[in-house]
Amino acid sequence: MRVLGVDPGLTRCGVGVVEGVAGRPLTMIGVGVVRTPADAELGQRLVAVEQGIEQWLDEHRPEFVAVERVFSQHNVRTVMGTAQASAVAMLCAARRGIPVALHTPSEVKAAVTGSGRADKAQVGAMVTRLLRLDAPPKPADAADALALAICHIWRAPAQNRLQQAVALHTATARTTARKGRTA
């Protein structure tokens, strides 16, 4: 599967595309940052984020988009800009019918480092190792976007198994109920 990870932000929006499946070596397809000038009007900045994300979707055609889940309790000053940039990323993906998944920062850190409280350097180091890069991607937003994509690829089988289990359970429950009624 090919996943576009998005670390949302108005000043720097990290984007990274990773291809692969869980349990096999992963490949980095592209990494970068969508930037918007801090002195531009908010509406114009959102338009610039939209254009940047659209370009990444056009160029790399991901099957999934993984966006960092924004929490309102963290970092109150910048949280609105982060929420707005993430809304634009989700909108761009959903408009094309690409499934969007949200992962929390601690889910992402736990996925790539084994600890939900890992620091930026640790995440950067693991992204470098897992994607067999020569150096950690910079800035940190770019590395975080790749980590999000990796997290999505690795969590997807578990989520699929869970969905299958739920579906199976529901089907079984229905069959049992039907049997119960006809008995």
Place this chain on the structure above:
Amino acid sequence: MRVLGVDPGLTRCGVGVVEGVAGRPLTMIGVGVVRTPADAELGQRLVAVEQGIEQWLDEHRPEFVAVERVFSQHNVRTVMGTAQASAVAMLCAARRGIPVALHTPSEVKAAVTGSGRADKAQVGAMVTRLLRLDAPPKPADAADALALAICHIWRAPAQNRLQQAVALHTATARTTARKGRTA
């Protein structure tokens, strides 16, 4: 001037178009609510908000869009949805080159009722009176959207005068500085 007011929300996004200038009776051009199903995926809800806003822009061609400024400290549970819906509204306007203004809830209340701490009923009553309606628009989100548009129309001259004063002051200061240098 014709203003589209937007009271952002994912479940109910209030929209109202008002035409007029400060100091003259105002006219309501349209009012409504863009709704999205609470059980739909977030990306799909944002797409639905976008489609709704686009329809209002197409139909009413406002010259300005006024959106409620979202504060992260209020109402933590719903604030992310509000921020995301407001981002979509701002994006739609900015993409068309329509200027976007943000007004705080207390600015809006103060503009239409005289008090920044007025309740919903008071805002609804004043919107009804100012736009000469038969009854308060419902739901409250629709009335709030009209109040935002009214607030923008009434604040615009003050903001323009302020900008003109700043421009004049800057020009005068420059002239004085030049005179100072040549003296």
